[in-house]
Amino acid sequence: MSTSARRVPLVHLAHYRSGTPQERARFVQVFGDALKEFGFVSVEGHGIEDGLIRRTYADVERFFQLPEAVKQCYAVPGGAGQRGYTGYGQEHAKNRTVGDLKEFWHVGRELSPTHPHFSPQYGPNVWPAEVPSFQENTRMLFQALDGAAAVMLQALAEYFGVERNTFSAMAQDGNSILRLIHYPPLRERFIPGGVRAAEHEDINLITLLCEGTASGLELLTRDGEWLPVDTLRGQIVVDSGDMLSRVTNNVIPATTHRVVNPKSGEQDTTRYSMPFFVHPYPQCVLQPLPHTTTAEHPVPPPPITADAFLQQRLREIGLIK
Numbered sequence: 001m002s003t004s005a006r007r008v009p010l011v012h013l014a015h016y017r018s019g020t021p022q023e024r025a026r027f028v029q030v031f032g033d034a035l036k037e038f039g040f041v042s043v044e045g046h047g048i049e050d051g052l053i054r055r056t057y058a059d060v061e062r063f064f065q066l067p068e069a070v071k072q073c074y075a076v077p078g079g080a081g082q083r084g085y086t087g088y089g090q091e092h093a094k095n096r097t098v099g100d101l102k103e104f105w106h107v108g109r110e111l112s113p114t115h116p117h118f119s120p121q122y123g124p125n126v127w128p129a130e131v132p133s134f135q136e137n138t139r140m141l142f143q144a145l146d147g148a149a150a151v152m153l154q155a156l157a158e159y160f161g162v163e164r165n166t167f168s169a170m171a172q173d174g175n176s177i178l179r180l181i182h183y184p185p186l187r188e189r190f191i192p193g194g195v196r197a198a199e200h201e202d203i204n205l206i207t208l209l210c211e212g213t214a215s216g217l218e219l220l221t222r223d224g225e226w227l228p229v230d231t232l233r234g235q236i237v238v239d240s241g242d243m244l245s246r247v248t249n250n251v252i253p254a255t256t257h258r259v260v261n262p263k264s265g266e267q268d269t270t271r272y273s274m275p276f277f278v279h280p281y282p283q284c285v286l287q288p289l290p291h292t293t294t295a296e297h298p299v300p301p302p303p304i305t306a307d308a309f310l311q312q313r314l315r316e317i318g319l320i321k
Contacts, residue, residue, distance in 0.1 A: 006221070008229055008237070009034040013148065014045035016155050017165045031152070032159030032252075039240045039255020040219050040229060042070035043152070047235050048081065048144045053210050053274075056141050056180075059134040060272055063105065064182035066130055071103070075127050082177065083108050084126040088184075089149045089191055094196035101261070107138045107178040109146075117173045117281040120306065142178045144277040145208050145236075149176075152206065152238060160248070162289060167247070170280040171205060175310070177279065183216075183271040186261055188222045197259035198269070202241035204277045209237040216273040222254040225307050229257075231273075243280060243309065249292035255308070 011030050015023035030118040034041035063071070074085040083106050087097030107125055111118045127135040140316070151165035160166075183196045196216060209217075211231040218226045219239070231237050245254040262268050 003158065005229055008038050008040045008042050008227075010042040010044065010235070012045040013043050013047065013151065015251065017047075017151060021109075023041070028155050030258060031155050035156070035238075035240045035244075035252045037206060038227075039253060041236055042092050042232075043148075043236045044234055046148050048141070048232065048236065048320075050090050052137065052141055052144065055133065056137045056274065057213065057268075057272055059131050059137050060105070060182070060274070062131045062182045063070065063128050063134060064103065064272075067127075070130065073290055074128055076126060076188045077147060082106055082122045082175075083124065088189060089194070092318045093200040096198050098191060098193040098198075099318070100198060101191060101196045102181050102259075103182045103188065103191065103228075104182065105180040108179070109142075109173065109176055110171060117172065117283070119175065119282045122175065138180070139176060141210075142176075142276070142286070143276070145178065145210075146176060146278075147206055148236070148276045149206065149276065150219060152208075156206075156315070160251075160292075161287060166289070167205065167244075170247075170284050171278050172281065174281045175206075175279040177277045179277060181271075181273045181275070183214075183259065183273075185268045185270055187268050195261050197218075199258040200317075201245075201254050201256055202239060202253035202277060203243065203277045203310060204241040205244045205247075206278050207239050207241060208276040208278065209239070210274045210276075211235060211237075212271060212273040214269055214315070216259045216262070216271060217273075218258055218260055220258075221240075222253075225259075240299035241277075242313070243286055246286045246301050246304075247310075249293050249294075249297045251297060255314075279310070280306040282310075 016027040041315040086104050088103040092099045107279050115234040152167045154164050157164050157166040217229045221227050240252045282304040284304050288300040293300050
């Protein structure tokens with residue numbers, strides 16, 4: 001089948017949450033197979049309120065329209081980009097030196113200092129006083145996406161035939177991040193050699209991506225061709241990251257993807273997106289499920305904690321110097 005004719009599979013999360021046994025089984029199979037083949041799957045019926053997504057996008061737009069000096073007030077010194085504002089061109093893809101043509105804001109999980117998974121190195125969230133509803137809307141969206149992610153990870157455990165909470169327990173109270181991204185028009189802030197998001201793999205277990213405000217997302221298929229991915233209203237696109245690849249011994253590989261610059265003749269428009277990066281708790285040891293070491297995947301990667309792996313990757317993409 002040609003790349004132009006291929007589509008990322010679509011599943012309905014309500015079929016897994018409350019469907020018949022047959023609907024649940026089909027969800028598990030299609031969801032797992034899609035991640036195995038594409039590293040991407042589209043999900044509808046996810047339960048995230050459309051109005052909440054719209055309100056959050058409106059807040060994001062209001063923040064990124066603020067003057068540069070105001071936005072820089074919310075950059076967290078030494079925060080490795082894990083909370084607050086990260087400026088334009090500061091992050092780059094692994095093995096690249098040119099920064100991506102984007103700026104973003106991170107909202108992280110809020111845990112008590114007495115919580116066993118609390119990590120002081122990430123610091124508290126910061127909130128822009130200039131957008132009063134920003135805090136409430138992003139917190140609500142974080143919680144809604146966190147809940148949906150836990151259900152998807154439970155379905156993925158069923159796909160692998162392991163205890164249902166195997167993956168969701170890794171992410172319980174984990175270091176997940178809601179990233180709010182602004183890609184400005186390129187005529188305003190082009191960096192020679194730069195792209196909106198150079199080809200990369202996500203660091204985490206899975207990523208949940210609310211529909212973007214413009215096109216540009218592409219995944220690299222297992223055949224080495226770039227396939228556009230539509231993030232349609234009412235759908236969430238889910239992709240697999242490096243940490244999931246480690247714990248499945250690459251049965252589900254981390255999928256390379258990118259956000260391309262507008263092509264010649266296309267409108268040079270602003271683009272916003274809101275990926276939710278699902279991370280394990282910092283002390284979680286990433287090691288392959290025992291039965292994933294097979295003749296096809298004979299050499300499992302060595303164990304490493306989620307935090308050590310994250311710090312390594314943050315250095316590689318320029319968020320830790």
